[in-house]
Amino acid sequence: MSSLRPAVPTAASLPSPASTAASVPSAAATDVPVPSPSATGSSGAAPTLAELMDFVRSAARDEALIASLPLDPDGRTWLRLDGPGGSEAWLIGWPPGTGTGWHDHADSFGAFTTAAGVLTEHSLAVRLPTDGWRTLELTEGVDRSRALATGQGRAFGQNHVHEVLNESGTTHAVSVHAYYPPLPRIRRFSRAGAVLRLEQTERPEDWQ
Numbered sequence: 001m002s003s004l005r006p007a008v009p010t011a012a013s014l015p016s017p018a019s020t021a022a023s024v025p026s027a028a029a030t031d032v033p034v035p036s037p038s039a040t041g042s043s044g045a046a047p048t049l050a051e052l053m054d055f056v057r058s059a060a061r062d063e064a065l066i067a068s069l070p071l072d073p074d075g076r077t078w079l080r081l082d083g084p085g086g087s088e089a090w091l092i093g094w095p096p097g098t099g100t101g102w103h104d105h106a107d108s109f110g111a112f113t114t115a116a117g118v119l120t121e122h123s124l125a126v127r128l129p130t131d132g133w134r135t136l137e138l139t140e141g142v143d144r145s146r147a148l149a150t151g152q153g154r155a156f157g158q159n160h161v162h163e164v165l166n167e168s169g170t171t172h173a174v175s176v177h178a179y180y181p182p183l184p185r186i187r188r189f190s191r192a193g194a195v196l197r198l199e200q201t202e203r204p205e206d207w208q
Contacts, residue, residue, distance in 0.1 A: 047085035052111040056176040060115035088182035094173040099165035102189040110179035113153030117173030123162035138194045
């Protein structure tokens with residue numbers, strides 16, 4: 001996330017931010033509410049995917065929280081949130097025309113919801129090899145795209161490869177994200193047609 005900018009000086013840094021094996025399970029974009037657990041994360045147990053989805057949707061409906069995020073026309077802004085059960089959570093502002101580039105979240109699963117505007121997610125319905133490669137040729141039919149309007153979100157499993165974009169030319173978008181376990185690493189990719197190339201692996205110390 002080369003243009004990522006902190007919303008406040010005290011906010012922690014946000015990580016940018018083929019022939020393959022089995023397909024990664026993916027949840028369809030939807031605005032159907034996920035049942036809310038009575039005490040998410042209160043027992044100290046790891047949060048479930050449904051609990052992360054419930055958290056990001058609840059936070060996205062918090063008008064005061066969304067309004068607290070300063071928006072910058074020149075780059076993304078963010079605030080770190082207290083996610084359920086020790087998860088890593090972020091409130092992110094997206095100026096028109098910004099995006100993440102292709103990446104995954106390694107061993108973390110997660111969820112995100114659009115709180116304002118519209119975000120587009122492009123993803124790959126494949127599970128990439130964990131290590132030991134630099135370039136892969138993608139097979140046909142693995143590309144997925146979805147538009148996530150205000151109030152819509154999705155959950156995803158481990159090793160989910162995607163890019164998220166605000167394709168509007170005029171309107172900011174805002175979203176809420178949560179990951180568990182807290183991101184151990186992010187792999188960043190470039191893509192030219194069917195060829196996916198591993199460009200960089202980032203770890204938490206790289207985001208400080």
